[in-house]
Amino acid sequence: MSSRQILPTNVRPRHYALALTPDLDTFTFSGQVTIDIGVLEQTSTFVLNALELDVHSAKFYSTTGKTEQTYIASNVDLDTAKQTLTLTFPVPVPAGATGQLVIAFTGTINDQMCGFYRSSYTGSDGTKRYMGATQFAATDARRAFPCWDEPAIKATFDVALNVPRHMTTLSNMNVVSESEVKGESARKLVTFATTPAMSTYLLAFVVGELDYVEASSSGAKNGTPILCRVYTPPGQSEEGEFALDIATRTLEYFAGIFGQPYPLPKMDLIALPDFSMGAMENWGLVTFRTTALLWDKTSSSVNAKLRVAGVVAHELAHQWFGNLVTMAWWSDLWLNEGFATWVGWLAVDHLFPEWTIWNQFVADTVYSGLALDALRSSHPIEVRVDDATEIMQIFDAISYSKGGSVLRMLSDYLGIDVFLAGIRRYLKRHSYANASTDDLWHALSEESGLDVSTFMAAWTRQIGYPVLTVTSVDKAAFTVRQNRFLSSGDVSDAEDANLWWVPLALATESGQAANTADQTAALTARQGQFATPPHAVFFKLNHRQSGVYRVQYPKEHLDRLAQAIRAGQMVEVADRISVLSDAAALAVSGAGSTANVLSLLTSFENETEYLVWSEVNDHLTSIASLWFEQPEAERAALDAIAIRLFATQVQRLGWDPREDEGFLAAQLRTLAIQCAGMSGHKSVIEEARARFTKFITGNQAALHPDVRSPAFRIVVKYGGAEEFDAVLKQYRETKTADQKIAALSALAQTQDAALLDRLLNLSLSEEDVRPQDTIHLYRAVADNTMACRILWRFMQEKYDQLAGRYKAMPPMLGAAVKCACVRFSTRKDADEIEAFFAARDHRLVERAVQQSVERVRSNAAWLERAKDEVSAWLREHAASAPTSTGAAV
Ligand SMILES: [Zn+2]
The missing domain is CATH 2.60.40.1730 (tricorn interacting facor f3 domain)
Incomplete structure (x- = not known):
């Protein structure tokens, strides 16, 4: 070592x-x-x-x-x-x-894209310029x-x-x-x-031709107004207005909750046309990729708005947490990233309470952390890293997502006021200096009067997280046991030696359990017995998925929870999401049944919340993607489920936004059109084609920005070279950052192998696809099951070229590797991937390769277990399903 x-x-x-x-x-x-x-x-x-x-x-x-x-x-x-x-x-x-x-x-x-680097843009005279x-x-x-x-x-x-x-x-x-x-x-x-x-x-500088918009924060909490500017390539400054508004308000919010003013005299945010990360929190000069900062009120989508708000808040949180107080060494990277992730969402929630951002946090952040940490090849939050190559590989879902989720669990347990008071103490004590995880626990312990490190150490120093198995539920009591969770399901005794402090957070139909003793109850041993909430129609653990763990219930109890969902008794969106997500994760590991997940998915028919639908889609998609080389009839039956579920939502919401609808309804429209159309819903496909034709012939209003991405995907998937070229033209001509990526990702949905080859070759031509965007393309190709093997073959042929191009950007190379491998579900594929990388120097992407191989083996085990029960379920339910593409809207 x-x-x-x-x-x-x-x-x-x-x-x-x-x-x-x-x-x-x-x-x-x-x-x-x-x-x-x-x-x-x-x-x-x-x-x-x-x-x-x-x-x-x-x-x-x-x-x-x-x-x-x-x-x-x-x-x-x-x-x-x-x-x-x-x-x-x-x-x-x-x-x-x-x-x-x-x-x-x-x-x-x-x-x-590292050190002092150049970035290109097109000048007003059409020539290529550099900054x-x-x-x-x-x-x-x-x-x-x-x-x-x-x-x-x-x-x-x-x-x-x-x-x-x-x-x-x-x-x-x-x-x-x-x-x-x-x-x-x-x-x-x-x-x-x-x-x-x-x-x-954290040092930074930029030299170039730039435009900007500016505004000052109110100064209410900073004492004096802070001048903020959003810089853009020439001609794009208006697209910085939304981020500017977020920045001025967030700087005041953070000065308030962190108990000290922003320490520099100004704050510049700049969109760079070439950028390797999402954004970088350089003190006073935060740099962004364009999709994370620019938002055009006439042509950007609702999802792009959420991303800009989230990334700006995250980076501004770093101005205190990371910049003013810095981790002592990269092994504590999570302190920076986990905290900025959590508190970034806190700021967005403050600015836009109607977005119900904590449900989004569960769906995105908590589950991406849990997914990676369910692999043996994960790592503890506090991780030993020795050199530059190792450091870059831990900018991952463990440092960001699991880190942020662990902090949310702690802040929910201590109470947000105590938690933030502890943070203020920590920031004050270590300003302009460095600190470690222990320093943070120390400050929180002083504030809360609890020895925080005794119950948090396991969460940051041990790899993985537990699944809680609920057994022997009766009117008076229930028993809970904890074990390490692995998505492969084959936890050894040695791997199962660790224990965690696990807050139970019981929830019932009336919201959180009335008995406060139950609210603060925590499992600290291998097994424990707790009081069943009296008079409850149902109870579930892990209210709002505040804890970083999974829960397995006895079959009858899970049925009761599904019944409560159908009856509208489970009021918290995050609780409904967590019931589904846990059942799906346990099916993958073999502790639960995939057929039961399909039944559970179909019990969401009356659901109206976007984030629950998004979760439904995630699990339906992962089963469909596992089935990508299974019999055609079974794949069609899976598509039919998606059509049946999402067609109702398309019908309810239509294609055009309504004035009185909220942010979440707009997100659901995008999702529903995409899911129904991409699964083969005839009338949705026809509507997409008709609107697309109007759109490309000059009627911009035919496709609202929120539905351009799904419409582009649908017309490419069910079209040929003509549609492909029309979307390629959109990609080349649109100036709006998020719509450019939407068009690029849509191209990847083609079912024509020759067009895919053309697209993959474009991905290596810097004139067509900036190296920073190649990963978006591969991610979208990975969504297209027809293209999986083509992408993997391409990756093998071009690996040396890609490794050369991204040698200074290991996270990007690692992401590309994962995209090329992640869909496979046979042991033969896992062996092939392993052998391919074993034969070449892959130190830059060592973690990504290990994680990909493990994921494929886990998929293989899942498929072997689920094959027969899913086939049987699909046969049994085929009669009640509509014919694959015939459902009417
Ligand atoms: Zn960050």
Whole structure:
């Protein structure tokens, strides 16, 4: 096992003055960094981080007491593997010396979306233009300048950029001066105010032609209004208005709940045409991919609006949690990401209570965490990571989703007021410094009077989570046992040794159980007995899926819950979702029956809530996708279930929005049209075609932005080259970020192998599909069961090319690998995937490969178990199902 690659602690930086001169014609830059350092132990070598830089000189101007001395590095050694720069001086520098280390260097403005990189856009004259931007998280500041590139080594920064005169230049802080560069009238020197003490991964700058919209926050909680701007490529600034509104309001909300003002004088948010992550929380200069920041009120969809609100709130939460107080090392990445995930939703809930965002949190965040953590190849929330490659691979559903879910469970248990008071204590104590998970538990313990770490340690240090099995329910009491949950269902004794603290959170038809003792009841041992809520028609555990676990009920009890759902007695949306989700997860693991899941799915016919329908669709889709190489008649029968369920919703909601309907109804319309149409509902397909024809011939109103994505998918799936080319034209011509991705994803639904080949080849042509968007395309191809094998073959043929392209972006490469493998359901496929990667260097995507192989084996086991019972169920229920494509709307 490798050891953690950290820098020696004999030298410490306090302040950086960074001066860079980028050249956007040659994509190179020259720079000089002057670092104020202190030497703690006598040494003749300084070791810092650098990668893909040419270092031309390094001098240390030292002062020890009254002695001044200049040390000139006699040897400059760049170690590409360790990503370090070692400066060796001819004589040792004594302990106690302070002074300035001055390093001159040059580098490349790369096309890898990390470090200092270039991003292209189309100018108003139609020509291709470039801007320069940075992405330093997690470990890529070292690609832009030599530095001590670890989160715990905080320093202050002065940034000065020598840039073309006509370009806008941004950094974390406000501009303090702009002056002409001597002898170069076409350039200017822009200097920025000194930052507070911060980690290197949060530094940022951007140079380019940009437009913006601006507004100030109210200042109600910050004391003074904060100037916020949303920057966009030229001509798109209006699309920044929605994000701007979210930003100004959220900055005040967070200043209130975090108990301290936003610490910088301004907040810029910028949409970059090329961006590897969703967004990056650089202090005072948050960078986004366009789909996460831009929202056009005339042509963007309702789902895009939710995404923008969610991502902006998440990034602004980091301004305190992550930027002001930073994890000490990447093994605590979850502290940043889990917290920003949870509190980002808290802010969206505050801004848009009618969106009922916590139900969305359950459906998206909780279940994506539980899905990944049901694999052996998952990892604990607090995870050992040694080097850059390992660090990038944990930006995943465990750090974000399970982390956020665990914090929600704790805040529900302690109460939101106590929880936030503990957070304020933690932020105050560690401001401008670093902290660990234990520091957070400590602050929450002080606030709550409970020893938080005793019951939370298991959640962050152990891999996995429990399934609670409810047994022997009678009027007085019921028994609950906990065991580790694995989706493969084959938990060994050793894997089952761990126990968790599990809050039961009983719910009945009257909402949460009246007896408060039951509300705070928690299972802490392997097994426990608890009081049955008196006079309840039904009870379920894990009210609103607040806890990070699954529940298995006896068959009669589950039937009672299904009956309560049908009778409208289970009022909480998240409770209905959790009954279904748990039953489905247990069917996969073999602890429950897939046929029973199908019965349960059909009991949602009277449902009206979008998120429950979304959950119904998820499980129906995963069964249909497991069946992708099963008999045609059975697949048609599964489609018929989807048609029957969703046709009613299409009929109820229609194709055009109504003035008085809410956000969730609009989301449900999008979902219902897609599900009914993609399952083969004739009249929905016809309506999609008719509206699409009007739309592409100039009648924009024929397809409301919310239904463009489903309509595009439907016409491509049931059309040929003509429809494919028409949607491709939409993809190329639309300027709206979310609709561009919608069109690209729709293309992937073609059933024509030749068109698929064409599309997959387009995915490698940067002129057609930006490398940042390729993953959207693969994800959409993975949704098309007909294309699964074609995608996997393509991935094998092109893997080396993709690995080269994404070598600096392991999460993207990992996501591509997962897309290509995830649908398979035979052991032979699992073996083939394993053998393919075993034969080549796959360190960049090691976790993704392990997780994919495990998922395929788990699918195989599920299919073997479910095959006969599902076939029988489908035969039995075929009589009551409508003919596959005939249901009328
Ligand atoms: Zn984040």
